[in-house]
Amino acid sequence: MKVAIVGAGLIGHTIAHMLRETGDYDVVAFDRDQHALDKLAAQGIPTRRVDSADAAALRAAIQGFDALINALPYYLAVNVASAAKGAGVHYFDLTEDVRATSAIRAIADDADHAFMPQCGLAPGFIGIAAHELANRFTEIRDVKMRVGALPEFPTNALKYNLTWSVDGLINEYCQPCEAIRDSRTQWVQPLEGLEHFSLDGTEYEAFNTSGGLGTLCETLAGRVESLDYKSVRYPGHRNLMQFLLEDLRLSSDRDTLKTIMRRSVPATAQDVVLVFITVSGMRDGQLVQEVFTRKIFAKTVCGVPMSAIQITTAGAMCAVLDLFREQKLPQSGFVRQEQVSLRDFLANRFGQLYEGQSLDAMATV
Template sequence: MHVVVLGAGMIGTTVVREVSHFAEITKVSVVDVRQEGIDKCLETAKSTKVHGQTASLATEEDIAAVLSNADLAIACLPHSLSLTAIKAAITSRCHLVDLVGSNFTEKNALSQQAMKAGIIIVPGCGVAPGITNFLAAQGIELLDEAEEAVMICGGIPRHPIPPLWYQVVFRLESVLGLYTKPALAIKNGEIVKLPPLTGLEKISFPEPVGECEMVNTDAHSTAFTLKDKVKNLYEKTVRYPGHWEKMKVLAELGFLDSEPIMFDGHPIVPRTFTESVLSPKLIGPSNEDITVVRVEVKGIKKGVPTKHSWELVDFYDHGRGITSMAKTTALPATVAAKWILQGKINETGIMPLENLIINERFQPFVDELNELGIQIKYNAVVESLA
């Protein structure tokens, strides 16, 4: 079977290397606008299955052209191209696993078209959204009445330095987007939008992480797919102490605004200016990072208050030579892709992981992630909250 990977960045390269190991896949085409990225990807993959192709990926027609002979594609593209890739996959009748989870309502409007094309599109198939989504969904499934689900995730440096105690693993543009976008959540059974950088709470993880802080961020598709199954649902993003306070000050002063202002007779976008200023200050002493995940679901089971929780603390992967965030983002997508090709996932339409990886599929999927080095730990005894 032929798989196309769209994008040869850090995540795309990780995806290519992993899927090239799957026996079901006979050909992997990595497509990017930059030959330099493709060359680096080919060198990393070291597989005769992998072939590179430069192409524009700016339009639906561009992407459809490279998907025309593929069985499945994995999109490792910027947020701005996610919807374009989905439309191209439908046109090409090509299954698609997409790492981006934003704009779910727009994407879901295309679900009927995907069904008619006989394909499945899995959006938000990374760590958050992704792993956090199906953990929350499974916790809800295990309860008779679900009161609250909290999805907590953060990518943080192993060796943090001041002043922000953070370093960029992917694109600062995406990080600031997370910081400025209202946070979709479920409150008392209704979808709400919470102001960005609100809901500050303290949280602790096992050493060497220790004390951290978290704020509300976007719950993505789960705000829609789990609305009728849980009374309250939130996503929280983790950083080291002090980071959120400083970012909130920048936001309050207008440095994260996207509306242009005049400076020295020229229009500038404050957020773009801030990205330029901050980028060199967010390069740490090493690229070693840590990914932390905790998902807690509370409710009632057989009349007893009960909590289910899962935790992941993952470190830079020295064996693969990749960041933890690259690993935990890429590998769920590769497993989902393999399951589609194997027929273990046979639905059609637009189906996020929380609709797919529950009940009988849940533990096998978690076991496969564990075998690949993503160790998700479950609090083995259901905890009474009485």
């Protein structure tokens, strides 16, 4: 399968490496940043320089490919999806942006090829797992989805290090969040809904952030009383972000906030990804709850040291592409994450990266 990876940053680099190692994919990386391309070329991965903001140039560059993986920031997603449609190639991305996903869905309406956005961790894997759990109930009361990409060793006041896209991080902290409350889909505000919980003896907080639900509100509409997604952080993080975004009004000056974050908050490859899903409802006349958890740590994959967020984001994308190649997913139109079988995902060679530490449990409540 001939795959164009548009975006040669950290995650695009990781996806290219993972796919190339299998021997089943002919991978070419595209970017306008020659320095980023040089890093991939040094590892033997073919590269081509193209301005990803130029839809016509991109469309011409990807002619003849079977699939395009978009690993660029969310604000370029619609442009790249349009180029993919024009070139007649299947499209996959990692966007968490609700508006971009809606626009891509419209692009996919009459398409002969597949368009599958949100193929990362959250949205992505979290929706696959939550949907599987929800389908085990005859009546669904609550679905709670919690995900955190956290430093293993927090040292600053934010108790946070940069582990992925600053653009994506700020976007999910600023945009309205979908949820279902009292069986009705509604919008809730980011940074609200603060809650605290502990897992393995570690204290965490969680609060509303945008995009993590993917299309699950629509898929489970009319079947669930309550459904929400929250990002997990160490206690105290949310209050400081609220101070920056609301009190200092940086939500309306994102460029300044990005500059501050990049200058002041160091990146780390020593991270942990926490996945925590609870679903409660009726089964066999009894009110029960199922819990699905994973902790994935940084480790060496394919001979290369990778952070947990690299492993989970790139691993999810590669697993979904693998399943698509094996024709276990629809081959045209808009494809939702929850159309992926959790069993197939976890059995996949890339999905096995999600094994991590498991604390699955079921309890009567």
